[in-house]
Amino acid sequence: MDLKQARGSRRTASKKRNKHPANGVTGAQSIHRAAGLLRAITFRGRDGARLVDVARQCGLERPTVHRILKCLVAEGMVTQDPGTRRYFLGHLVFELGLAAAPQFNMQQLFEPALLRLAERTGDTVYLSMRSGLDCVCMDRKEGAFPIKTLTLDVGTRRPLGVGAGGIALLMTLADEEVREIVAANAWRIAGYGSLRAPVVLDLIKRSQALGFALNDRQLTPGAISVGLPVMNPYGAPYAAIGIGAIASRMSAERLQQLAALLKSEVRALERVVVAGKARA
Amino acid sequence: MDLKQARGSRRTASKKRNKHPANGVTGAQSIHRAAGLLRAITFRGRDGARLVDVARQCGLERPTVHRILKCLVAEGMVTQDPGTRRYFLGHLVFELGLAAAPQFNMQQLFEPALLRLAERTGDTVYLSMRSGLDCVCMDRKEGAFPIKTLTLDVGTRRPLGVGAGGIALLMTLADEEVREIVAANAWRIAGYGSLRAPVVLDLIKRSQALGFALNDRQLTPGAISVGLPVMNPYGAPYAAIGIGAIASRMSAERLQQLAALLKSEVRALERVVVAGKARA
DNA sequence: ATATATAGTTCCATATTATGGATCTAAAAC
DNA sequence: GTTTTAGATCCATAATATGGAACTATATAT
Structure with a gap:
């Protein structure tokens, strides 16, 4: 009997462990993973996430995810949810969010602009912000038009490049940087219907030419959205404002009108935001 | 050669495994600890927390806390903060909080009552909720009186039993349960000036006799606060509303007036809250 | 209704991770 | 200046967290 043998299951499987070197910090792998799970849960928005979804999203085995969850x-x-077994963020996350709010809540700053846009256009207005390689929906205001395109819940994360906000946040960056970000997000982008990384690059290119982010790929069939980035005083985009509506309300002329409205609000916001207020 | 031997270091040492029983879940100690650190950071409110504070609060060694942080x-x-080295909650926590908000945000429900109270009294009105053994400040509204007692920031956690809200959340529970909770929180309670667990028990007893929570121990010197619990349909307290002001505004008669105002608002709230809406 | 596939959960040997004592550096306090 | 306290780093190894295997429950196809 050789003691080295011992059903060598673990040994053989360690083919490419550590493929992600944690996050640069050693001795905290499982915390890194837990944070990843929390983010992954918010990809599905209000519907909650299933165990497999989270596992796939994070590249972890199901038992591992199950234990951490x-x-x-x-x-x-x-x-x-005991019935559907889907996972949602819990009360502690909300409570902690309250404590973090004073430093990161941009609502007060953006709300008037969002409300004005919602009122003047009748459509749904979104505020998004960049968070790492993600684009997070921070606020949403509904206009009066009775067919409402509520395609994105507040708090939902999506890969940068997806949606008008995600395009807007990339369209002013250098080509090189855009390519890197889109490449890093490529596998996640492929999870949105027929959307693929090269398509995103094309959408960005076209948006740059147009002067505003245009998402007519209809992630949600029948919906089209426009967006513009908000720059901090150093010229870096840190937020995006978008307007979404059903396709029939988005004629070529109206897109131009909406873009003009957006532009004037964004300009006003950029004048207000002084260096200290803007997020890196 | 016996294969069991093999440098027997690990085997022999497993004498007292699980010396910390984690939180009932095995295989996730460091995540349990990380969650504890996040909570600990919110004990200090807006000032942020130092490494040692967090370590002491969590009963962990400094290197461990440092690594997790x-x-x-x-x-x-x-x-x-690079200057002070103090720790605060980060942007991801706020973003995740947004995603959790739809399920846990009671603002809409309570805000009108808080605003009415703030307007009619001129003082500062607080909404608190129970979270495990903690009492979390969920909202705060300022009245018109120019000397404002802002003794508690939104998001700040304190041990149940501390402050008018923390007393209110306990005053309707069975004595046995109160004793258990206060005993479990005793060491943390001792971190609030001269406050001690027996004092808290006395404050609760007096509050029960008065019919409203009264905190005149002046955690913040010069400030006194009153509070009442809000019960869910099953008779369990799940929130508390409190009013704080400087001591000179808190005569015996005014305390009674404030308690009466609180009581009528709380009654109205309890009528509105149907089974489904109330938090466990 | 039955078979099949997919998702969720439990178990456990052990490889890998996370721990904390010792130590060093930096910043207050005296 | 000296002392004290806080923050950060190192690393041997104790103890944790991992994931394959196996099983159950649920959804989907036949």
Whole structure:
């Protein structure tokens, strides 16, 4: 009997472990993973996420994800619907968010502009911000038009490049940087219907030519959206404002009108935002 | 050669595994700890927390806390002020909070009552909720009186039993349960000036006799606060509304007036809250 | 209704991770 | 200046977290 043998399951499987070198910090792998799970849960928006979705999204095995989620549920950071078994963020996350709000809540700054746009256009107005390689929906205001395109919930994360906001946040960056970001997000972008990384690059190119982000790929069939980035005083885009409506309301002329409206609001915002207020 | 031997270091040492029983979930100790750190950061409110504070609060060694915090910073869940080295919650926590908000945000429900109270009294009105053994400040509205007692920031956590809200959340529970909770929080309660667990028990007893929570221990010298719990349809307290002001505004008669005002608002709220809406 | 596929969960040997004592550096306090 | 306290780093190894295998529950196809 050789003691080295021992059903060598673990050994053989370590083919490419550590493929992600954590996040640069050693001795905290599982925390890195837990943070990834929390983010992954918000990809699905209000519907919640299933175990497999999260596992696939994070590139982890199901038992691992299950164990970490169980712990997060015990902590109150995650809730699980007993019926559907789907996972949602929990009360602790909301409570902690309140404590973080004073530093990161841009609502006060953007709300008047969003409300004006919603009122003047009748459509749905979105505020998005960049967070790493993601684009997070930070606020949403509905206009009066009775057919409302509520395609994106507040708090939902999507890969940069997806949606008008995600395009807007990239369209002013250098080509090189855009390519890197889109490449890094490519596999996630492929999760949005027929959208693919090269398509995103094309959309960005066209948006640059137009002067505003245009998303007519209809991630949600029948919906089209326009967007513009908001720059900080150093010229870096840190937020985006978008307007979404059903395709029939988005004629070529109206797109131009909306873009003009957006542009004037964005200009006003950029004048207000002084260096100290803008997020890196 | 016996294969069991093999440098027997690990085997022999497994004498007292699980010396910390985590949180009931095995295989996720460091996530449990990370969640504890995040909570600990919110104990200090807007000032942020120092490494030692967090370590003491969580009962962990400084290197452990340092490593976990470094990871949380890399994830964007925590920020560190480069000057003071104090830790704050990061942008990711706020973003995740937005995604959790639809399920846990009670603002809409309570805001009108808070605003009415702030207007009619001129003082500062607080909304608190229970979270495990903590009491979390969920909202705050300022009245018109020019000397404002802003003793508690939104998002700040305190041990149940501390402050008018923390007393209110306990005053309707069975004595046995109160004793257990206060005992569990005793060491943390001792971190609030001269406050001690027995004092808290006395405050609760007096509040029960008065019919409203009264905190005149002046955690913040010069400030006194009153509070009442809000019960869910099953008779369990799940929130508390409090009013704080400087001591000179808190005569015996005025306390009674404030309690009466609180009571009528709380009654109205309890009528509105149907089973489905109330938090467990 | 039955078969098949997919998702969720539990178990556990052990490889990998996370721990914390010791140590060093930096910043307050005296 | 000296002392004290806080923050950060190192690393041997104790203890945790991992994931393959196996099983159950649920959804989908036949």
